[in-house]
Amino acid sequence: MTELLIKGGTVYTPEGPREVDVHVTDGVIANVGPSLVASAAEVVNATGRYVLPGGVDVHVHSRDPGFPEKEDFASLTEAAAAGGVTVVVDMPNTVPAVDSAGVLESKAALAHSKARVDFGLWGLVRSSSTSKDLEEMAAAGAVGFKAYLAYSFSLSRKQVLYSPGVDDPDLEPPADYGTLARLASEIARLGLPLAIHAEDPAVLSSFRRPVLTYEDLLESRPPEAEAVAIAAAAAVARDAGAHLHIAHLSSALGLRAAEDAMRIGTNLTLETCPQFLLLTADDFDHAGAHMKMLPPIRSAADRDALLDGLMRGVITLVSTDHAPHTDDEKAQPFVDAPAGSPGVQTLYLSCLQIAKDAGDVWLAPRWVSEAPARFIGAEQSKGAIAPGFDADIVVVDPNARTHVTPGEMRSRQRHGALEGKEFDFAIEQVYLRGERVGAGAKARGRMVRPALVMR
Numbered sequence: 001m002t003e004l005l006i007k008g009g010t011v012y013t014p015e016g017p018r019e020v021d022v023h024v025t026d027g028v029i030a031n032v033g034p035s036l037v038a039s040a041a042e043v044v045n046a047t048g049r050y051v052l053p054g055g056v057d058v059h060v061h062s063r064d065p066g067f068p069e070k071e072d073f074a075s076l077t078e079a080a081a082a083g084g085v086t087v088v089v090d091m092p093n094t095v096p097a098v099d100s101a102g103v104l105e106s107k108a109a110l111a112h113s114k115a116r117v118d119f120g121l122w123g124l125v126r127s128s129s130t131s132k133d134l135e136e137m138a139a140a141g142a143v144g145f146k147a148y149l150a151y152s153f154s155l156s157r158k159q160v161l162y163s164p165g166v167d168d169p170d171l172e173p174p175a176d177y178g179t180l181a182r183l184a185s186e187i188a189r190l191g192l193p194l195a196i197h198a199e200d201p202a203v204l205s206s207f208r209r210p211v212l213t214y215e216d217l218l219e220s221r222p223p224e225a226e227a228v229a230i231a232a233a234a235a236v237a238r239d240a241g242a243h244l245h246i247a248h249l250s251s252a253l254g255l256r257a258a259e260d261a262m263r264i265g266t267n268l269t270l271e272t273c274p275q276f277l278l279l280t281a282d283d284f285d286h287a288g289a290h291m292k293m294l295p296p297i298r299s300a301a302d303r304d305a306l307l308d309g310l311m312r313g314v315i316t317l318v319s320t321d322h323a324p325h326t327d328d329e330k331a332q333p334f335v336d337a338p339a340g341s342p343g344v345q346t347l348y349l350s351c352l353q354i355a356k357d358a359g360d361v362w363l364a365p366r367w368v369s370e371a372p373a374r375f376i377g378a379e380q381s382k383g384a385i386a387p388g389f390d391a392d393i394v395v396v397d398p399n400a401r402t403h404v405t406p407g408e409m410r411s412r413q414r415h416g417a418l419e420g421k422e423f424d425f426a427i428e429q430v431y432l433r434g435e436r437v438g439a440g441a442k443a444r445g446r447m448v449r450p451a452l453v454m455r
Helices: 073-082 101-114 131-139 177-190 201-206 214-220 223-240 252-263 274-278 281-291 300-311 344-358 363-375
Strands: 003-007 010-013 016-019 021-025 028-033 042-045 050-053 055-060 085-090 118-121 123-125 145-148 152-154 159-161 194-197 244-246 268-272 393-397 426-432
Touching: 050 363, 055 073, 055 344, 055 363, 073 085, 073 101, 073 344, 073 426, 085 344, 085 363, 085 426, 101 118, 101 131, 123 131, 123 177, 131 177, 145 177, 177 194, 177 223, 194 223, 201 223, 214 281, 223 244, 223 252, 244 252, 252 268, 252 300, 268 300, 274 300, 274 344, 300 344, 344 363, 344 393
Parallel strands: 003 042, 010 050, 055 085, 085 118, 123 145, 145 194, 194 244, 244 268
Antiparallel strands: 003 021, 010 016, 021 028, 050 393, 152 159, 393 426
């Protein structure tokens, strides 16, 4: 039996922050209380530190399988662990895309062989997906389903592609609102969320243009595309009783459309990302192509609206859309640089800073741990420091600073959108099921499966 005792810290518990100790036995939290004693335990002195539940990032792109030179499960989860994230949930647009139970099981085996932290997997909704496909992926452990509106599917490469205006028999049309309407009742029956990349293809088509500058990027991906997609998908989900989830919300207009849908009874959750809360289009002069992503980082008014939505509790989750490429790829001229940035390593630090600046640092573990764990159906084992929960624990120094530099980044892409940022916190120690996770840690990640609620 292995034991761990974390003493003297300020622990974020389900009841809020408390000056208590945490006793861990065989990877599970055994007790949380004052002045605990365990003679056989390894004792960690956390005096002056915050003791937080491990982060859960519900939106990452491992690139594995398909493009491991950009990122694989080993480098992804090493970066996650360095940032206090102990569960990553990988999107299904790897190669091959996760569109069936067999592919999901194969990807889970690959992740298990490399992952330093725990992981979950999304399943893909294609325009040709059937109710049986979804049921089988749910049984195989998918946390939910993701539809990439406006993105085609290459039948030969088994890859999700953004290829507007391309007439190619190899390309299956994107999942659209008709696809969602056809499958929403089955998704509701399975009790899993339906996440969408919320950009309406008709709006994108009307604004399509060569993207030579950041201004071109903003004009080609207007907030109307996000708002229209949210409103249309919400109408479908509401009628079927499905849980709709909006990934990487980026605009004030999209937030307004989501709140309108909530007011009339849609079961809808929202996530946004640190880049949309910390940066604006004006940062492009400093960050350059490192902040090229889809949807794009928009205006200060959009940032402020998202911050307000987060503080009001309308937006409940913060994830990263961690989407690395190689540094050489991102160093290309803007027109050629691929869209995406790493982010999982700075998720917790970003949210601690945002929460501190808002006057309540204890909001951060709600956004990064509690709400995401509940969202993926893992609220009985993840997202809290309480007896019976996995001992996924992060020790944070609130009196140290972290400067985001390429040399400290563990992702394959060392340069990212938040490079140069400074945070008033430092991640000191990270534990996965009671065992410390550090550089070069062994692969011991497990697959996190939701508790299915079939109707």
